[in-house]
Amino acid sequence: MADLFETIVSLSKRRGFIFQSSEIYGGLAAAYDYGPLGVELKRRVRDRWWKAMVYSHDNIEGLDASILMHPTVWKASGHVDAFNDPMIDDKASKKRYRADQLIEGHIARLEKKKKTEEATRVRAAMVDALNTEKAPKALYDLIMAEEIKSPDSGAFDWTDVRQFNLMFETQLGALADGDNTIYLRPETAQGIFVNFHNVRETARLQVPFGIAQIGKAFRNEIVARQFIFRMREFEQMEMQYFIKPGEQMEAYEAWSEKRLDWHLSNGIRSSKLRWHQHEKLAHYADAAQDIQFEFPFGWNEIEGIHSRTDFDLSAHQEYAGKKMEYFDPQTQERYIPYVVETSVGLDRTILMVLCDAYREEEVEGETRNVLKFHPDLAPYTTAIFPLVKKEGMPEKAHAIEADLRNQFNVYYDEKGAVGRRYRRQDEIGTPFCVTVDGQTMEDNSVTVRDRDTMAQDRIPAENVRSYIQDRVNAWTPES
Numbered sequence: 001m002a003d004l005f006e007t008i009v010s011l012s013k014r015r016g017f018i019f020q021s022s023e024i025y026g027g028l029a030a031a032y033d034y035g036p037l038g039v040e041l042k043r044r045v046r047d048r049w050w051k052a053m054v055y056s057h058d059n060i061e062g063l064d065a066s067i068l069m070h071p072t073v074w075k076a077s078g079h080v081d082a083f084n085d086p087m088i089d090d091k092a093s094k095k096r097y098r099a100d101q102l103i104e105g106h107i108a109r110l111e112k113k114k115k116t117e118e119a120t121r122v123r124a125a126m127v128d129a130l131n132t133e134k135a136p137k138a139l140y141d142l143i144m145a146e147e148i149k150s151p152d153s154g155a156f157d158w159t160d161v162r163q164f165n166l167m168f169e170t171q172l173g174a175l176a177d178g179d180n181t182i183y184l185r186p187e188t189a190q191g192i193f194v195n196f197h198n199v200r201e202t203a204r205l206q207v208p209f210g211i212a213q214i215g216k217a218f219r220n221e222i223v224a225r226q227f228i229f230r231m232r233e234f235e236q237m238e239m240q241y242f243i244k245p246g247e248q249m250e251a252y253e254a255w256s257e258k259r260l261d262w263h264l265s266n267g268i269r270s271s272k273l274r275w276h277q278h279e280k281l282a283h284y285a286d287a288a289q290d291i292q293f294e295f296p297f298g299w300n301e302i303e304g305i306h307s308r309t310d311f312d313l314s315a316h317q318e319y320a321g322k323k324m325e326y327f328d329p330q331t332q333e334r335y336i337p338y339v340v341e342t343s344v345g346l347d348r349t350i351l352m353v354l355c356d357a358y359r360e361e362e363v364e365g366e367t368r369n370v371l372k373f374h375p376d377l378a379p380y381t382t383a384i385f386p387l388v389k390k391e392g393m394p395e396k397a398h399a400i401e402a403d404l405r406n407q408f409n410v411y412y413d414e415k416g417a418v419g420r421r422y423r424r425q426d427e428i429g430t431p432f433c434v435t436v437d438g439q440t441m442e443d444n445s446v447t448v449r450d451r452d453t454m455a456q457d458r459i460p461a462e463n464v465r466s467y468i469q470d471r472v473n474a475w476t477p478e479s
Ligand code: ATP
Pocket: 187, 219, 221, 228, 229, 230, 231, 232, 234, 235, 236, 301, 302, 303, 304, 343, 344, 345, 346, 347, 348, 349
């Protein structure tokens, strides 16, 4: 399956979805740039999230907080003291691994070999280790006891497990002394918490209500692998839902269901999605689970749903010395609201969409590479081709193109055999290709070819726009 992933990565680059950052300088690890098709795909995913979260709820409002924040925010949130990953180095290869992921890999191998009892035992030991005060030592001891070897070198020659903080530091102003240290935000959530009263008052919201935000986050990930799955600069789409204490489980269940539905509504196959309960609850959470997707390199987190209690607002009340309470006008009660958070990576969603959509199909003895995106996510909704570059066909095709551009992003192509043009569009996931041919010049009909079935319909040229819109609306994924 690793080959499949490499194929997707290379297609992403070759067709202009995603490039390595600063490639002409040899690249910067775990930083990526979105090309012409990638930026379209990203914009569409972002818009669908915003529509589903903000426009579809009368009690959710948007926010765009700054990336740089007062440094005490990160003291209050616990990130300065506790945003660490336990890391271990293979002395032979000098490669660094996250200790818990190394153990997870070992558990996955045991499960594959049907050693279920052993896997359960190791998992329980890992959960215990993660939850002890001295987690690094406990994780190290478990790696030793299980004799877990380095996945790359096969060596069993490890350093101690050490904690590394993931926040990027920078200096405010011209002087680079310790007092000026600030951080690039490692999550967008805190921008929402510190604006709790600002948004609530200006938007005249009453609990329960939500604040949604899409923006960049930065983590100095020690092990950054797997393309855009784990980046050092990435984008999050987060929503914090403020509720009355005691009502968090109901909200947690409801948002969990809604968020899974959102992924399904983007055309992700349900067989590729599953829930994963957290082994170790973060210091702020009383319940947490992740939606996982089956990437070519295994099941991995795509979104977290976290019941964050009143941890964040209480911490800001303490550190900022400002009341973070809410006064409920109905019950006349005063309380610090509880929070249920939904947090999904935009880039990880893009990777999921690409992996889920990619197919290789045998067609008449040839391999067809096709991205079966939800048509609403496809960078181009439609392509338009004159069959030949003469007999008035290009002019006619341009006229249809102009009409379609009122509604869709359109690709015009008049070069090469039409079969090749179809294949080029298949590879970038364009769901519909409209062809102007000899018959068009006689009766004003065109063919519309479907990416998924390759079937062609002949329809009047004046109906193309509504026909495509209807097909976009009716689309359902293959199971
Ligand atoms: P992981 O366990 O994979 O490091 P996390 O549990 O730290 O993720 P959260 O803090 O819950 O992740 O962040 C919410 C979401 O943000 C994740 O589900 C993921 O989609 C995205 N995300 C987190 N870290 C990265 C990263 N380094 N690169 C890309 N996306 C990320």
